[in-house]
Amino acid sequence: MINKNKKSSFFLRTQNYIVRQNVVKYVFLILLLLFVTRIVVINKIDAGDVSIQEKANSQTTKQFKQNARRGDILDRNDEVIASNITLKKINLDPTLIQLEFIEKLANSLQMPKDELEKQIKDKLKKKQGRRNLIIKDNLQLVNSVIVENIENLKKQKLLICKTKEVKNKFDFLKKPLIFLDFVQEEKKIVKSCKREKIQGVAIQKYNIRYYPKKESLAPLVGNVNVNKKGISGIEREFEDVLAGKNGITTIDFNKDLKESYFNPKVVKKVEHGKNIKLTIDSQIQFWTYQAVKSSVIKHDADSAAAIVLKPNGEILAIANYPSDDPNKKTEYKAENYRNRALSDKVEPGSVMKPFTILLALDKNKITANDDELIDVTKDIGHIKFDNKYEHMTVKQILQKSHNLGTVNISERIDKEDMYNTWDKLGFGHPLGLMPNVESLGSLKHFSSWSNEDKRTLSFGHGPMNANLAQLAKSYLVFANQGSLPNLKLIYNSYTENSTKKIFSKKATKKIVELLDSVVSNDGSGYRAQIDNYNVAGKTGTAEMIIDGVYSKDGANRAFFIGFVPTQKPEYIMAVLINYPKKCYTFWDPTIRNKCLGSNSAPMVFKETMKNILNNNQAKAVYY
Amino acid sequence: MLSELSIITKINILLTLVLIILAFLTINWHQENRVLYTKSIKVQTQKDLLIATNKYLKTMYSEQINGFETKEKAIDVLKMKIPSLKQSKQISL
Known part of the structure; x- marks a missing residue:
């Protein structure tokens, strides 16, 4: 009896208790429904053909493709007839190179300064590809004087002075007046100098298929296309043997701690191309x-x-x-x-x-x-x-x-x-x-x-x-x-x-x-x-x-x-x-x-x- | 002091210590793995460089002895002539 009275007094003291309770209940229910809808949307509607698990895997797994080395073609005395060689090239970005470095750069590249300037200017005039100027290529992988010069040049610092127009700090207060042409916008020319390294010079490596015997063996040995696939001669005839098979390795960041995730897993082992030895002398x-x-x-x-x-x-x-x-x-x-x-x-x-x-x-x-x-x-x-x-x-x-x-x-x-x-x-x-x-x-x-x-x-x-x-x-x-x-x-x-x-x-x-x-x-x-x-x-x-x-x-x-x-x-x-x-x-x-x-x-x-x-x-x- | 603590508290302290040590060891283990991985990448790069250098040198050797440049230089610059069999015999004598 006492309890009943207590309960009724509680309901009486709390205004609209049931309504408020229902509001909270329904809010939570709606939230739950929203979550469920979102889960369905993410997993089924937005996911397309890829499941959410696969998406997660792709984000936690890094895959590396290991390119197979193409085999060499040798003569009967093991002299190279065709081989993949790595060379270096100097790639300039004319939009970044500081003018103060031009003379030193020309010296490093072992070319006249005028010629370098002309090439840079010509490149800058172009609408497309202005940021890529291959100034030297076919440079040796080792002991190339030009490459060494450029490497040394990249370490050097020169005092570079630049002038630029700077707006007055308080111009924003005059903005409406400037807008209405009552006042002219004031700009100051500021000169700043600091020691900088050369910019826009890159030494890049690239691979080519090289034929040291040149035209003497071309019709027999053949050639490869830009994708390094044989298109004629021995290169085409023995493409399967020479090309090899690319490999795939993965690093899985989602693994348990039994194995290190820095230890790459070989999914497909790379098979380098085999050498072909000809009877040719x-x-x-x-x-x-x-x-x-x-x-x-x-x-x-x-x-x-x-x-x-x-x-x-x-x-x-x-x-x-x-x-x-x-x-x-x-x-x-x-x-x-x-x-x-x-x-x-x-x-x-x-x-x-x-x-x-x-x-x-x-x-x-x-x-x-x-x-x-x-x-x-x-x-x-x-x-x-x-x-x-x-x-x-x-x-x-x-x-x-x-x-x-x-x-x-x-x-x-x-x-x-x-x-x-x-x-x-x-x-x-x-x-x-x-x-x-x-x-x-x-x-x-x-x-x-x-x-x-x-x-x-x-x-x-x-x-x-x-x-x-x-x-x-x-x-x-x-x-x-x-x-x-x-x-x-x-x-x-x-x-x-x-x-x-x-x-x-x-x-x-x-x-x-x-x-x-x-x-x-x-x-x-x-x-x-x-x-x-x-x-x-x-x-x-x-x-x-x-x-x-x-x-x-x-x-x-x-x-x-x-x-x-x-x-x-x-x-x-x-x-x-x-x-x-x-x-x-x-x-x-x-x-x-x-x-x-x-x-x-x-x-x-x-x-x-x-x-x-x-x-x-x-x-x-x-x- | 320790004897005053209950056995459960002692186990809790021990477990906490073990947990901390394990955490440090795990961090260290990961770090070592990372260093090892970085080193292996460096070694792999060096190996690739060595293979590339070897191929390059072999190819250049092959190019230099193929005779094109040598013959051109011998005939055009040095004005050399191909020795006859008789001459080569005389030289050998």
Whole structure:
């Protein structure tokens, strides 16, 4: 009873207690609802596809991308052919550089002051990019005098005096009067001097793909684009091996304390690109390129290519001209990155004659002795008697590169035998060196050959064409006693030893002797002779097909494929010159002569081999 | 003095001390980790610099011996000629 009275007296004493209690209750309820709504909005409506947990994780986790280093390309002696190098550049911000530092800056940059001032002024006149003036680049990573000068300059302080207009402190009181033009705004010019360091000079590092062998190897090695991705040559062909895979590491600031969050976690391990070692010898490559280049210039040719092989099939050099320096990124002509030795399929011409004769000898259709005379007076198909020779020995047929004589011999061979031999020599088959670059060439099946096809095939025309590397490869039979190894371009790759026996030792030896006589004063390859060395080889001239028909302007291709020394060959070289226009006689280099296989391509062989052999000789003497 | 305190108070004091020590140790441990991390970044940078320098020097060596500049200088500036085989033999003798 007493309690009841107490309670009622409490309610009576507190005005509108229930109402007030309800107000507080509802306020809290509304607040709660607001919180719930906010949670729903943040988690579901505003979050989009990313959950709040993921957002939180991304804020507490720092992710670092570790770029993979691109692998180097090396030659057989581990000389660098392509590598990523870090260089430094000096980047100026002309809007910040103090004028007092200009002279010292010019001295540090080792350039005239006027020139520096001009460049800065020119940059300041521009509307865009005014804050970036790369004044020096390609500076060495270490021991660069300019970089050292700039580093020292950045430590120096000079007294810099600046003048600036300052408003009167109490002008704000006159603002309405100034606004109404009753009073002029007063400004004071204040000069302030203080010792300052130079501003707006930065030494920056950057990476480039550098090719120290410049244009001598450009068509083979290729180039990379701005994203350092191979776009041609070896760079493109072996992109997967060279590029490597980028890695990802994270630092998680939200971890419990069992592990340090300064210890980065490897999410994806970086895999640096692997080096590729080529069978190329940079020195031999340089000589080959120089010889090819000078020949194109001398003979006013369209282009040229050459390839040098070791008897085991290793490629020592592949040179092409024209060619560009891949370090000059502003000049890119796809034509100058064309690896003609692999990509151009051509009719080989007379360089195929030794194989026709070798096959006939191997099949005992001829003896190739000096007492065996071939009648070359009767026309065979469209090949006419030339009124020059009546009977020729096989040696003479090769020396003079006689078409009718070769066709006469080919009449003794079956189509099938000829096809099988050419097929075994690798014509129409891939070399497997650079599948994206090389052309297969072609060799039609003998079942589709007419008699004319067989005849023209005997001297390198008709139902076949091939690239220069395939032709060079076929000549390996002369260095391997009738066997043919595969070509090899990657030094550290495993290749199956798949040397094929094609011709007998005896027959091959005989043809080698005959090829030796081709590079003599009586043969067409006389201009490939090298003092003190026996050289064997064969010249070739093939009319160029332009727009599907043989050129009427006498445009031709000059070939020479040879090897040295004759008995135990160390080097096999094939040369192709496209459309040489200026050729000269042997006895007087000022008298012009018609361009044939004999007076352009053999000289490239001679010049290259002379350098290689001289070098070997020098090595033998001094080491 | 300590004997007058109850056992619970003693445990509380001990726990407080342990907590303070642990806090200091944690701070120290984090600091050491940070120093280690900074050092590892420095070492990594130095390693990268060494690799870059090595690559640079190898590339420059390769460029210098590639013959372009050497040959140009030898022929154009020094007016040198390529020795014949006969001459090289004479020199060796």
